[in-house]
Amino acid sequence: MRRPFNTITIRDVAQSLNISISTVSRALRDTYDVSQTTRQKVLEKASELNYKPNYSAIGLVQGKTHNISIILPLVTNYYFSTVITGIQQVAYNRDYNVILYLTNDSQEKELQIIQNLPLGCLDGLLVSTSFRSNAFGHYQKIIKEGSPVVFFDRSVDGVHTSRVLQDDFNGAYQATEHLIASGYTKIAHITGPKEMIITQKRLAGYRQALRRYKLPLNDKWVIHSGFSQECGEQDTLHLLEGGSKPDAIFAINDRKAIGAMVALKKKNIRIGTQIGVAGFTNDPISGIISPTLTTVAEPAFEIGKISCELLLKHLQKKYFEPEEIILPGKLYIRESTMR
């Protein structure tokens, strides 16, 4: 029961040219030796007939499906949706389909997805791991079985593969340094789950800046929780309850920074003058909200683009040396850190 409609195949172009199927196949792929004349004719006929390769068939015979998949926590934020846009653009230009999987930031769901992945119709994976995921083994296995994996943004430790990341350490360092330069001395950090690399790196950058400028490191001023705005709001309320209140808050991302701003507004604390706030991402909302939010811009589109290029590069070769690419961020100074 094949598709009932007029999908035209290489056989069709072969017949209408009175040559063999394999010659058409070769001409189309521009491989082996085919005479220029034949290739010309084939190419013309193919486009005349509007021939389109059947990737299912190609996938079957040579294991190249022209499908790559993205596994990521969610798409409903600026960062991830922009990364996807970058990935899709590169993939589209290279005739790859992008298949989307959403983990919903749940470790359980992520594991479920990985285990049920139709690897048979996937050439490779781009993944940003979920929350506290420690799916080492699973990713290792996938790679061993022959599907290249490139991590972006949130990666998993201990897996020997490529990664494309923003410079979390230096971004956090810059933001903190800016807060210090602006005169804030009691700088808190509201961040993500402890186990995540992204958390650790940004925290390290923050600490390094404090150390460099001889400011005290107060563990009470570092709060770990999730990445959402609500988390930012709650973390901030916690900070305000404590005995010695901070005079600035550096959030791991803009969402949490905005949560902090919401909390401060509710408490009638003046943002900037009383408590400075800085974020990380440069979500467009950071330029719209009032006061506007100082933040470290992440090159989201670039990260998507480069991740995909790297994956496609890996797909060419049988063996590849993992690469780690780190892209710099850029600090945008806005009203939320003006005293």
Add this chain to the structure above:
Amino acid sequence: MRRPFNTITIRDVAQSLNISISTVSRALRDTYDVSQTTRQKVLEKASELNYKPNYSAIGLVQGKTHNISIILPLVTNYYFSTVITGIQQVAYNRDYNVILYLTNDSQEKELQIIQNLPLGCLDGLLVSTSFRSNAFGHYQKIIKEGSPVVFFDRSVDGVHTSRVLQDDFNGAYQATEHLIASGYTKIAHITGPKEMIITQKRLAGYRQALRRYKLPLNDKWVIHSGFSQECGEQDTLHLLEGGSKPDAIFAINDRKAIGAMVALKKKNIRIGTQIGVAGFTNDPISGIISPTLTTVAEPAFEIGKISCELLLKHLQKKYFEPEEIILPGKLYIRESTMR
């Protein structure tokens, strides 16, 4: 040159059970008559061996690839990213892969995508059309050739197929009515391209409300342009330049409404008291921005979910009756329309 690694196939489970491939195939699909005992054994073995169907092969033989694709303008906004989340969830639960295509809101790109679509490895399409797209013929052709298409949000006229939409007319009517009830009398509408159905419906709702409450319809107060924040900003500046200025602005979406707010702030016009602003979408930003934005909430997630369910339903049958599903919106009244 098949995949070099241990992808296990029905042949593997057949051999380890000493039965034929076809029996395994039948047992797995729960079709034809297979003895309960055999089926049991096959099912157990399959899961023991972690067998996963190769959709490329299945696709080849029976034209069912378990791939559906989404074609839409962009993912970097609240509405579309939420719709996608809904689609992905349904598809995932039904073992369908979701392939993503981005038109970048360019008609040209959309046409290019449609024409190059690897229909051979796609069971159906979910599409929200680009901007001023009038790709009637192309979609018609795809449908005729056997790939079901379900439109969501932005649809194309004249194509006989299913659609899932929010209630654009009544949403716009409600928003306008609310503005009127709040005491605004000179209500402008900044909207999308004239040719788009979504524009036409929201415009009609706006006009209907004005008519119903005997307010004048002033064509100078209806401005057509794109959907971006920048467009909203420019449209608003235009409105302010005119002789008779409006005292309220209803925008086709929150992005443009926010653009309007930005423009008003720059001109030092008090939002709400001097000029009211209402949007459409209920982007989370509308509750964060100051003043908070009155808007008509669109059931984005539901739209994605239902669209996908509808498409999958269509995939079951050979012939299906197109359905048009319209979901209601809900007005959220916030500060931007308080005098």
Add this chain to the structure above:
DNA sequence: CTGTTAGCGCCTTCAG
């Protein structure tokens, strides 16, 4: 440079 043959993993007649 080109045609022939076999087979990728699976489903579907057609025989038992």
Add this chain to the structure above:
DNA sequence: CTGAAGGCGCTAACAG
């Protein structure tokens, strides 16, 4: 109820 055989569209040896 089950097995054998053929083929989906395409590529990859193997011969010329």
